[in-house]
Amino acid sequence: MKSLVLHIILCLSLLVSSISFSQTVEVCDSCSTTTLKNAIAKANPFDTISIKKGTYKEYGIKVDKPLTIIGEDYPVIDGQLKGEVITVISDNVTIDGLFVINVGTSYTEDYAAIRVRKSKHFVIQNVVLEKLFFGIYIEKSSYGKLYHNKIIGDAKEEYNSGNGIQLWYSNHIEIEHNYVEHVRDGIYLEFSDDCLIKNNVSAENLRYGLHFMFSNNDIYQDNTFENNGAGVAVMFSKKIKMYNNIFKENWGTASYGMLLKEINDAEIIGNTFEENTIGINIEGSNRILYKHNNFKKNGWAVKVRGACYTNRFIENNFLYNSFDIAYNSKINDNVFDRNYWSNYTGYDLDKDGIGDVPYRPVKLFSYIVNRTPETIILLRSLFIDIIDFSEKVSPVFTPDNLLDHNPLTKKITW
């Protein structure tokens, strides 16, 4: 409570001070100040630095006082591949409208285009980053906002490329409306709690579109993850909420829309998994609610790799997947109820919208493919249909109790 009051007072004082005392320092080729570094040195706390259009060859810029740095018509800050470009080490810094290029690459240090270290209440918005190593790196900071940034990398190999947006021990960060492509991981969170990741697009990245490690109570929603090397990985985290995201076209051997590993008590609602080799790959994840998701045209909609207990799959649409569910064991402790399965062939005599025969989403063939992967070439063969049918009648290799007792006969809309 005390901290909150303090917080409010601080905010108010900031507001007042910025209104009453702030001055503007202009930076341009013909101005009295021609570099950003000089402008920062010259400026008083809570001043605004306005950078005019032009190219500024600078790196290692330290923002050590609360400043608002605004670019007009996207001035270019060229790091000349020499190191980190901007490092924020003060609270209450706003960076807006810059075009940062040529960040230095190093094997020992993670140079970023913009780094925020141990700071609070920062805003980074409308920034464009190109030719970068790491993009925006938030380190042990909190209460920041990253809005409308565009990060376009040119990563070729995983070992010498960095991440687009990286959070490390940072809490309460809002990441919205950013666009990240061609870096290693689009957005990476490690030990970062209570963050909101919303309306971002992360595409064509070498490894993951979004990568979560040891981060709890985060929400990500309305994002699009498309065509990334391995999709989205959520690992070792608790109470994550994933709403209305789109996972698309993540193709490849070790590729999936989403990888869940050691995830507990998450909610996965309203997402669309379309044309991924594996829609969701689940390992050691418990008490997760899957509801109102669309799984469409995936190789495997859901692949369960074991040690997954009391998960609930309720009211999802499974549409035209090569395999709906794959299990590698005979034990099942998860619930499937009231889903729509396009592969369902039963009937509904009482017309209540629920099929009269339970649906068995795990096929014998998925078990065979798991054992001998080359047999995938026999997918949709008449012979396979016949053996799948016999397995359906009397399960020998697949979990006996894995049934949707109330398969819906119409696609669900919500």
Next chain:
Amino acid sequence: MFKILKYSFFDLMRSRWSYVYFAFYLLLGIVLLFLNNDLSKAVITLMNVIIVLVPLIGTIFGVMYYYNSREFTELLLAQPLKRPSIFLGQYLGVALSLSMSLVLGLGIPFIFYGLLKSNAIWDFSLLLITGAFLTFIFTALAFNIAMSNENKIKGFGYAILLWLFLAIIYDGLFLMTLIMFEDYPLDKVSLIGTMLNPIDLSRTLILLKLDISALLGYTGAVFKQFFGTSFGLIISFIMLIVWVILPVLRILYKSKRKDF
């Protein structure tokens, strides 16, 4: 040859069976599209129909046509016509009229459904092209069987056996082989195995469209090259053409040596 083709074709286009075949596909198309109202599901169901039923009908119809038109063939043989052109003409007549029933029967409801504007048009065209190829292949195989067997019952028996083998038994043996030798690298073997059976070949071709996400889940480099690039599509089409050419060549070879 084209004269024979023309007469065989028109003769067949007027026969009851062509209408039945055409009506069957028309009905199937309508039921799938207008009662189900789900294009993706319709395409998947159609695929199952095409890779199972088209070969069966092609085989049965080919054998039946050959035996039924024996006297007519003899009439033609007494005319100043080259033997290969008589048989090739008849073969093409049957294969073309069957393909047309298939393409029109399925095509018309899909056009009315507004397929041309939908992006499923490629999946669907591929289905029809594959169906036409299967018709040509299995009619040619049927002609081969019929030409080698004077006895109708035997001919029909072999034809059904051929279908049963290629549609079901082959895949069973194939699966068993793959599982038995699972410790060895099998991707080449499995691709070759697929190429050797026209039904599997067509199925793979359609899988490339429908299930590419699943196919790319496998690690083998050969698989990756085959399914991940247009290489697979090209090879499959070449193999389908080879599968048409080989039995047709045997028809020509046999036609020069056969007694009537």
Next chain:
Amino acid sequence: MVSIQGLYKKFGKNKVLSGLDLEIEEGGIFAVLGPNGSGKTTLIKSILGMVIPNKGEISVLGKNIKNSSKYRNKIDYLPQIANFPSNLKVKELIKMIKDLRGKTAEDESLIKLFKLEPFLNKKLNTLSGGTKQKVNIVLTFMFDSPLIILDEPTTGLDPISLIRLKTLIQTEKSKGKTILITSHIMSFVEEVSDEIVFLLEGNIYFKGSISELKQMTSQPDFEHAIASILTTNHV
């Protein structure tokens, strides 16, 4: 007209023709006779190129027929069982054969001769056996070829049509054509043919006129002459 040397044909293990030599001169009617399985049809089909011989040479009009199809332009052939594509109309069939072989004007007079006008628009599978045979005859005689081969031409014909057929054969003969006939109706053979070729076990047993045959077997009539050949040879 037709010259055959050393013709061999086996169907599986069954020897049908064994070294048959035959010379058929131009002009006149030749009847090919013999018991069942003596190789009559095989001989005719060999000439037509429908059966491929194992050994031996056949020339028609001085040309070897091997691997050739054009020589059949000079042959009109009446097959034994006439079964046509069932969905065609009579008119269309005639048109089709004309289309395949070339133009002729003879068809109309022949159609009139056999009173086929009412059937022209009927489908072939609705016709009776006799009518089919008439259509068959029309198809054969409508082209003006120097060699005519008739395999059992009398099958299913009513008496009037039979008479018409006989006249037709005589007219063609008078044009100097060569006609080859097989038939089981001895009276018909006796009436129309100038020369007999009698086949037995894949070879020619007798070739000559009917009177020569009667002389050789010392039988008063043709039918008995044939019968005596068969009994003396224990067929």
